[in-house]
Amino acid sequence: MADSPAFDYVANRRGITDPALIRRLGLGYVGEPSTSHERFQGMLAVPYLRHGYSGPNVTTIRFACIADDCAHEHHDKISSLPGHGVRLYNTRDLLAPADEICICLGEWDTITALTYGLHAVGVQSVTGWKPYMAQAFQGYKKVRIFTRIGDRDQSMQWANELAAQIPAAIVESHPVARGEPAALRP
Structure with missing residues (x-):
């Protein structure tokens, strides 16, 4: 590379x-x-x-x-x-000893979260989540689900569907600029 x-x-x-x-x-x-x-x-x-x-x-x-x-x-x-x-991206972080993990939409938002030192897993698209995936997030004290501001509410609907399946989930919105990383902060 x-x-x-x-x-x-x-x-x-x-x-x-x-x-x-x-x-x-x-x-x-x-x-x-x-x-x-x-x-x-x-x-x-x-x-x-x-x-x-x-x-x-x-x-x-x-x-x-x-x-x-x-x-x-x-x-x-x-x-x-x-x-x-469809698969979860960066499942390595599910093995990390952490109380908190993030679920991001797509590989790029996941990689951006990792650059900020967060433990993060990605879902390929708003249609890529499967109900069995929720089991991977059981036992965390906090599961942060990142949505994108300005995407016609697609990611908010997606995040709310996930949050309904994961007891420790909270939904957070972050801006996304085309061609630039999402503004994710711990």
């Missing part, structure tokens, strides 16, 4: 500059795609990691378009591999 257009995008457009965090999350750049990944060439690779006894394992990868002038006509802003269902 170093010296790639993806690093420039992550650092300058998203404000993610901590190399240790970038390595921990396994963010990468698709310069020379493997067979069947040709359509993701030039994109940022966002792996979904599961941490086991032998270390991290990749369960899926999502690919983020980083082109400034792209209209996303032939792909989404962030694309999944065909046949891969």
Whole structure:
């Protein structure tokens, strides 16, 4: 990822500059795609990691378009591999000894929360939450669900649905500026 257009995008457009965090999350750049990944060439690779006894394992990868002038006509802003269902992002933080965790909408808000030192897990989209996922948040003293101000109330409805399933949940709204990190503070 170093010296790639993806690093420039992550650092300058998203404000993610901590190399240790970038390595921990396994963010990468698709310069020379493997067979069947040709359509993701030039994109940022966002792996979904599961941490086991032998270390991290990749369960899926999502690919983020980083082109400034792209209209996303032939792909989404962030694309999944065909046949891969929805998953929680950054489940490693569910294993951390903490009383509080955040649930964010999407990978970028999750990564932004991590830059502020928060424990955070992401849901791929407002339709990506599945009721069985609520069990992963049992036992926390506080579960902060971050919504986005200015998204036509989609994330507020999403957050309220989650909060109804998680006893320790509180809903918080934060501004989102296109191409800039959300303003998340502990």
